[in-house]
Amino acid sequence: MTGVKRLPAARPHLPMLMGMVFGRLRERLAAEAPELRPSQLRVLEWLPQEGMTISELAECAEMTTQGCGQFVRQLEALGMVDVAVADHDARARVVRITDAGRDALARSAAVLRACDEAWAAQVGPERWRVFREVLEEVALG
Numbered sequence: 019m020t021g022v023k024r025l026p027a028a029r030p031h032l033p034m035l036m037g038m039v040f041g042r043l044r045e046r047l048a049a050e051a052p053e054l055r056p057s058q059l060r061v062l063e064w065l066p067q068e069g070m071t072i073s074e075l076a077e078c079a080e081m082t083t084q085g086c087g088q089f090v091r092q093l094e095a096l097g098m099v100d101v102a103v104a105d106h107d108a109r110a111r112v113v114r115i116t117d118a119g120r121d122a123l124a125r126s127a128a129v130l131r132a133c134d135e136a137w138a139a140q141v142g143p144e145r146w147r148v149f150r151e152v153l154e155e156v157a158l159g
Contacts, residue, residue, distance in 0.1 A: 043133055051125040053096065059126050061089040062098060062119055069114035071104055098122060 026034060044056055054062065064070075064078040076086035090113050093099045098119035104110035115123070138146035 043130075046133060047126060047129050050129045051122065053122040054098070054126055058089055058093055058096075058098075059123070061086060062093060062115065062123055065099070065113060065115045065119075067115070069112045071110045071112055072101075073110070075113055093119065 030038070040056070047054070047056060047059070061075065061079050061081075064075055070078075072087050072090055073083045075090070076083045079086060081089075090099060090101060090111075093113075094101050096118075098116060100114050100116055101111050102114070104112045134146075141149070
């Protein structure tokens with residue numbers, strides 16, 4: 019990067035602003051917890067201790083089964099998950115997080131907490147609390 023602060027010519031719309039914030043987050047994760055890309059983290063965060071099938075994981079992460087399967091293969095190659103045949107259906111695969119996956123998830127969570135704290139300090143704790151509440155309501159509603 020050149021160090022030039024880039025600003026859009028038009029007033030930024032919400033997806034653009036979210037993308038800019040996500041870009042900062044991606045950079046920080048890459049620097050401080052480089053084992054996982056945010057897209058892989060998104061899949062790994064949904065896995066309960068007992069595991070779940072790839073199709074269940076895809077549904078939770080709002081992905082196609084095929085797309086989720088690709089991420090699962092990447093995570094398996096990184097040693098972050100184990101994949102086994104499901105007891106209930108030989109065609110299904112159960113994905114379980116490994117110790118390495120839990121460790122990477124914990125380091126990523128520490129980076130996310132640090133970002134959360136920095137942004138709360140930037141705008142003030144009350145404004146940040148309200149922002150988070152509104153964002154959760156929109157995202158989960």
